[in-house]
Amino acid sequence: FQRQPLSADTSHPPGPMADLAAPPPVRRNCCSRLIAKLNEPHGHSGHSYFRKFRFALSLFSLFHILAIIGSAKDVYLEKFGADATAIGCLFSVISFWSPLTEFLVGHLQDRGCLSRFFPLDRWGKRAPFLLTHCIIAAVAASVVYMPPSDASGPLEVWFVLMLMLSYWGAASCVIAFESARQEIYPYKEERIVVEGLCKYTCMMGGGCGAIPVLVLMADASMLNRLGALIYIFLFGLVSLEAVPIFKEARQAPVSLKEEEESSAPDTGSVLDILREVRPRCGCCRRRSTAEEVQPNMAFRHLMAVKFWHGAYGASIGSTLFYYVTYVLRLGGWERLQVIAAGGLIAGVTEIGLNLVYMRLFSAGDGRQDLSGIKDRRLLSYVVFCRLLNALATFLIIGWADASITMVFLWAFTTRLGLASFSFWRVSAQCWLVDEDCIFGAVPGRKRQGIIFGALAMTQNFAGAFFSSMTFLGLGLAGLETVNCEAQCKHLSGGPVVDTTGVVAECVDECFLGVIA
Numbered sequence: 001f002q003r004q005p006l007s008a009d010t011s012h013p014p015g016p017m018a019d020l021a022a023p024p025p026v027r028r029n030c031c032s033r034l035i036a037k038l039n040e041p042h043g044h045s046g047h048s049y050f051r052k053f054r055f056a057l058s059l060f061s062l063f064h065i066l067a068i069i070g071s072a073k074d075v076y077l078e079k080f081g082a083d084a085t086a087i088g089c090l091f092s093v094i095s096f097w098s099p100l101t102e103f104l105v106g107h108l109q110d111r112g113c114l115s116r117f118f119p120l121d122r123w124g125k126r127a128p129f130l131l132t133h134c135i136i137a138a139v140a141a142s143v144v145y146m147p148p149s150d151a152s153g154p155l156e157v158w159f160v161l162m163l164m165l166s167y168w169g170a171a172s173c174v175i176a177f178e179s180a181r182q183e184i185y186p187y188k189e190e191r192i193v194v195e196g197l198c199k200y201t202c203m204m205g206g207g208c209g210a211i212p213v214l215v216l217m218a219d220a221s222m223l224n225r226l227g228a229l230i231y232i233f234l235f236g237l238v239s240l241e242a243v244p245i246f247k248e249a250r251q252a253p254v255s256l257k258e259e260e261e262s263s264a265p266d267t268g269s270v271l272d273i274l275r276e277v278r279p280r281c282g283c284c285r286r287r288s289t290a291e292e293v294q295p296n297m298a299f300r301h302l303m304a305v306k307f308w309h310g311a312y313g314a315s316i317g318s319t320l321f322y323y324v325t326y327v328l329r330l331g332g333w334e335r336l337q338v339i340a341a342g343g344l345i346a347g348v349t350e351i352g353l354n355l356v357y358m359r360l361f362s363a364g365d366g367r368q369d370l371s372g373i374k375d376r377r378l379l380s381y382v383v384f385c386r387l388l389n390a391l392a393t394f395l396i397i398g399w400a401d402a403s404i405t406m407v408f409l410w411a412f413t414t415r416l417g418l419a420s421f422s423f424w425r426v427s428a429q430c431w432l433v434d435e436d437c438i439f440g441a442v443p444g445r446k447r448q449g450i451i452f453g454a455l456a457m458t459q460n461f462a463g464a465f466f467s468s469m470t471f472l473g474l475g476l477a478g479l480e481t482v483n484c485e486a487q488c489k490h491l492s493g494g495p496v497v498d499t500t501g502v503v504a505e506c507v508d509e510c511f512l513g514v515i516a
Contacts, residue, residue: 056197060205061239067209079220085475099461106453127246137169138236180249196358314463342411349415389417
């Protein structure tokens with residue numbers, strides 16, 4: 001600040017007290033200016049970057065839990081000695097349960113089923129589901145590696161029950177997040193910024209979830225499993241930080257005529273979604289429009305994209321793990337180091353690209369782009385990156401000589417090919433919900449939970465189906481697993497801690513014999 005010039009009146013010259021009364025100049029360093037910038041409101045929602053990051057924290061615990069239960073099958077196969085064919089059959093059951101969960105949860109949220117305990121005017125429709133089901137998922141995921149028995153039968157039953165309960169809680173939180181984002185942030189630019197922040201929280205949550213899994217894959221002793229239980233439960237509750245922001249997810253009431261309010265449903269039937277996207281035969285096309293719901297081509301195409309994305313993600317995840325184990329023949333802490341280093345390379349690549357894409361895709365005002373040129377450019381770029389990723393995966397994993405260097409190279413190229421996809425996906429599915437609410441068959445119908453549930457159902461069905469097919473194929477091809485910890489347990493002086501190192505050496509020799 002500059003000091004004001006002295007007054008022309010010199011009859012009373014300023015004394016030393018005048019300088020003491022003047023406010024001192026405010027000096028801000030780089031950190032204080034950055035913090036002030038991050039706390040400034042941005043966009044139509046009025047949320048600062050810090051508040052948007054708090055909203056994105058709702059995905060931290062979800063990806064933490066999904067990393068835990070997503071790798072549970074590998075721990076059960078390798079460390080607990082579960083039957084590969086039985087696990088594949090159980091995954092076939094989960095492949096129908098998990099997608100059905102997405103659909104049912106979306107319908108329940110749009111109906112406001114918890115409004116009896118959480119009033120809508122204070123909580124909205126989404127916050128109650130995040131609060132209750134985040135706790136359910138955290139409890140189920142924390143005990144998934146504590147089966148009551150190692151015997152065949154009870155082991156598989158515990159596995160499927162804990163996974164079904166965890167998926168139910170996680171699916172409820174995911175649908176609540178997707179619906180709340182569409183309601184709180186009405187324009188594409190803010191949605192893309194939130195998606196970029198969500199990537200950071202997802203990476204943090206997935207990384208935290210991978211730590212106990214990698215430790216258990218190296219040493220599944222009882223002491224490590226007890227530590228993992230506490231660790232998983234505590235980090236599974238971090239997403240509760242976003243509950244106050246979820247309370248803002250309240251859409252304006254729909255203005256309907258009085259005679260329509262009693263007859264028109266608020267959300268429609270769950271089966272209405274399937275009727276809108278299912279293919280039509282020749283006899284269906286000859287029906288009158290009053291008897292047949294017109295197909296929603298955009299919804300159909302987006303569901304096909306989600307199916308393809310889910311199938312790829314589930315298949316490549318399991319295949320890569322067994323590539324490192326049975327092709328590179330790595331186990332124990334050596335395998336842990338390779339997987340951790342590959343994850344670090346992928347994470348650093350994702351962080352750098354995310355900053356660029358957030359800046360690039362959120363620039364400007366989408367409301368001024370009436371022709372949709374920016375959206376078409378984003379789509380073309382995403383398609384090019386996906387094709388490039390498919391080619392790189394085939395060359396590195398399927399054609400090149402197997403080596404640790406190739407695994408690291410694939411971790412880098414796969415993020416180059418997939419980092420931009422989520423930005424287009426968020427824009428496309430939120431646009432689909434906006435169009436349905438404003439220009440749909442029933443204008444003003446708020447069924448974003450059902451739509452997001454149908455899209456998530458498609459992706460999870462494809463992922464669970466192809467993952468189960470992978471395990472069934474491995475079992476039919478002759479994959480046999482052994483519970484090395486159980487076979488070497490008699491060498492330990494105590495049931496929990498191996499003080500001599502004999503058990504660890506026995507487990508390593510047993511595992512090397514399995515992968516030989």
